[in-house]
Amino acid sequence: MSFIRTLRGDIKPEELGFTYSHEHIVCRPDYWVQKGADDLLLDDKEKSKKDVEDFQRHGGQSIVDATAIDYGRDVQAVKEISDELDLHIVGTAGFNKSFLWDARIKEELKPIIGNYETYAEWIDQATINELTDFVVREVEEGLEGTPFKAGQVKFGTGYNRISPLEIKTLRAVARAHHITKAPVHSHTEAGTMGLEQIELLKSENVNLEYLSIGHMDRNPDPYYHEQIAKTGAYLSFDGIAKIKYAPESTRIQCILDLVSKGYEDQILVSGDTARKTYYKHYDYGLGLEYIIAKWVPRFIDEANQKGFDGEKLIQKFFVENPARCFTFKK
Incomplete structure (x- = not known):
């Protein structure tokens, strides 16, 4: 039996539709709260909802919210947006990255996690099996x-490193995957360490066809992308609109390089829209509508000019590939 698990329940893969594969909708990361970084706090449900509504109005049907527990997710608010807009949202169990783990654990989570003060303390003191059990519960019982x-x-x-605690959480997540059959997503800092992550996952006997690797466009290296694609993993180009890192032409060329090598079935596209200044209804940014309304037509045009079928590729990146990538196969 194959299904995709959303916050509103399990659906058939063909019900997912046009999907952004990596976004953040409502979250208040304590790490950024402590640093006074208001731009990184998506803390207004109604403003976030308006951006999601823009995406939906242009034909969007589903969003994968990649906010893990250590990034201050608001599960209830995101679920309400899903219900109110009748839009599928996939939630995320597991962990982010070690520099965020100085974040304080909310008091209401301590009965679930244990009486630890910070995520670093919890991850350091818990066993891999205990962390695995926690991730499994979030998949099989519910988030937080x-x-x-x-x-x-x-x-x-x-960035260019994997810490001992990150190895610990990787192994816990890999083992939770084996128990639940949930798809696996990885954060890479600036697109680095993807191949090293893969070697660790191989040591945990993870089938890499269950894996999507984030932020590949932050490291626009076609050779590197090809080495990852050869393993069977999905490559997530999830920095669309972030021109401070690279122009869209670079991202599009990297994607088309993979397509030309036969890897079009392993590509995902999204925006990782995690700042107020990226959102239209928080601070006048391009918003969640940008990819579906403006980037997609540009991609189709460029792909067609280079001899590809742009519309067919968009169907793969936003519909067919997510439907496979985010499926539980039991």
Whole structure:
């Protein structure tokens, strides 16, 4: 039996439709609260909802919210947006990356996690099996004690390094994947350490066809992308609109390079829209509508000019590939 697990329950893969594969909708990361970084706090449900509504109005049907527990997710608010707009949202169990783990654990989570003060303390003192059990519960019972279940499991690593605690969470997530069959997503810092993540996952006997690797466009290296694609993993180009990192022409060329090598079935596209200044209804940014309304037509045009079928590729990146990538196969 194959299904995709959303916050509103399990659906058939063909019900997912046009999907952004990596976004953040409502979250208040304590790490950024402590640093006074208001731009990184998506803390107004109604403003977030308006941006999601823009995406939906242009034909969007589903969003994968990649916010893990250590990034201050608001499960209830995101579930309400899903219900109010009748839009599928996939939640995320697991962890982000080690530099965020100085964040304080909310008091209401301590009965679930244990009486630890910070995520670093929890991850350091808990066993891999205990962390695995926690991730499994978030997939099979619900996120943070709610009845709303995660549809993927996540781990992350730092820039050009993987710390011992990140290895620990990677192994816990890999083992939770084996128990639940949930798809696996990884955070890479600036697109680095993807191949090293893969070697660690291989040591945990993870089938890499269950894996999507984030932020590949932050490291626009076609050779590197090809080495990852050869393993069977999905590559997530999830920095669309972030021109401070690279122009869209670079991202599009990297994607088309993979397509030309036969890897079009392993590409996901999204925006990782995690700042107020990226959102239209918080601070006049391009918003969640940008990819579907403006980037997609540009991609189709460029792809067609280079001899590809742009519309067919968009169908793969936003419909067919997410439907496979985020499926539980039991």
